[in-house]
Amino acid sequence: MDQKILIVDDEESIVTLLKYNIEQAGFETEVAYTGTDALEKASVTSFDLIVLDVMLPGMDGMEVCKKLRQMQVDTPILMLTAKDDEFDKVLGLELGADDYLTKPFSPREVVARIKAILRRMLREPAEVDETHIKVAGLSIYPEQYEATINEEPLTFTPKEFELLLYLANNLGRVLSRDQLLRAVWNYDFAGDTRIVDVHVSHLREKIEPETKKPVYIKTIRGLGYKMEEPK
Numbered sequence: 001m002d003q004k005i006l007i008v009d010d011e012e013s014i015v016t017l018l019k020y021n022i023e024q025a026g027f028e029t030e031v032a033y034t035g036t037d038a039l040e041k042a043s044v045t046s047f048d049l050i051v052l053d054v055m056l057p058g059m060d061g062m063e064v065c066k067k068l069r070q071m072q073v074d075t076p077i078l079m080l081t082a083k084d085d086e087f088d089k090v091l092g093l094e095l096g097a098d099d100y101l102t103k104p105f106s107p108r109e110v111v112a113r114i115k116a117i118l119r120r121m122l123r124e125p126a127e128v129d130e131t132h133i134k135v136a137g138l139s140i141y142p143e144q145y146e147a148t149i150n151e152e153p154l155t156f157t158p159k160e161f162e163l164l165l166y167l168a169n170n171l172g173r174v175l176s177r178d179q180l181l182r183a184v185w186n187y188d189f190a191g192d193t194r195i196v197d198v199h200v201s202h203l204r205e206k207i208e209p210e211t212k213k214p215v216y217i218k219t220i221r222g223l224g225y226k227m228e229e230p231k
Helices: 012-026 037-046 061-069 086-094 106-120 157-170 177-185 192-207
Strands: 006-007 028-032 049-053 077-081 099-102 134-137 138-141 146-149 217-220 224-227
Touching: 006 012, 006 037, 012 028, 012 049, 028 037, 037 049, 037 061, 037 099, 049 106, 049 146, 061 077, 061 086, 077 106, 086 192, 099 134, 134 157, 138 157, 157 177, 157 192, 157 224, 177 192, 177 224, 192 217
Parallel strands: 006 028, 006 049, 049 077, 077 099
Antiparallel strands: 134 138, 138 146, 217 224
């Protein structure tokens, strides 16, 4: 079955362009022209990814993203923004988006980003896989893209999980923000290291007993982050 993408934009010409190119890449598509329509469709239909414009009439893309995450809808979200503004980008990621593109963009680049985000889902899980990474009460199952803390299941966006996995695979090593950007995001964010900080903050909210006193992901002042076994 083809993977299904929800395209959300109020400009009909952009929707037509995206729909054509995404379908040419082998995906099914559905469209929404308002934030309210997008929220309704995404909350009742299972999509593999949502391409979500920020500037929408009524309920904007930021609010749609925020509400979906509050409803525990963890579908990956690629945000489109006409504003080349760092605050907008970081805010979108803080609200739960997985990636963003600034307009104008090429349809080819949109398809490339979609494929990059979905790449993890294209791998079929092994029939029997007991492999997992354990760091104290945290258990990470790479093949299933799942993790638990003290046996309680956790919910992550794709990028949050990839960051967690990379930190765990480098247990005890200090990793700079630039290293993490290159390893997890795979392309140049032109020094937007706040993206790393945002995702680390999200991880801490989910795995740390006290976010202000982290025991798993330590900040190494002036250098970056390090995951370690809690003492």
